[in-house]
Amino acid sequence: NAGVTQTPKFQVLKTGQSMTLQCAQDMNHNSMYWYRQDPGMGLRLIYYSASEGTTDKGEVPNGYNVSRLNKREFSLRLESAAPSQTSVYFCASSLLAGENDEQFFGPGTRLTVL
């Protein structure tokens, strides 16, 4: 099992460009999440999908959109990138969306917006 995979690993964008971060899991999990990690701020939830066909905003959703393509895949889109979106992005999944469920994380995507 590969667990949670993310592509790309690194990306440099210019302000105003768009891109989609891809995430896939092979653990048959129902719930998936997108976080961003910034120095000294821990991880902050951008969007989550409690189950296939549903998505909801997290703590910092502005400037992002998501798509739960199927049970395995959950993508994050930046329509018009801004320097404030320079960050490391992590995708995670859990069996259920319950408060006691362990979340499994991908290796991350390092995004720089110039």
Place this chain on the structure above:
Amino acid sequence: AQSVTQLDSQVPVFEEAPVELRCNYSSSVSVYLFWYVQYPNQGLQLLLKYLSGSTLVKGINGFEAEFNKSQTSFHLRKPSVHISDTAEYFCAVSGNAGGTSYGKLTFGQGTILTVHP
């Protein structure tokens, strides 16, 4: 609303010394508590979690944590660290609030543990 405070941003320690990484939380509901570790250039891995029962929780790699409800703390400890324990450690809390079915996971700011030879 939930919040997590990790009291130390960086903790340097010598190999084979004991270490404690401190975590305090606030929440208006019952909580579940987690410690995750992030090795350089990797994603997060679960070290241990407290759901209920015994307040002393043992995790992987010799780490343990104690849930103290009265002090709202969940400090992480290891009696003897190794060079390979150098990483960033995150405390996180979740709890069902507002009648939703989703338990939001709130992370602390992280503590960088550096183990010196």
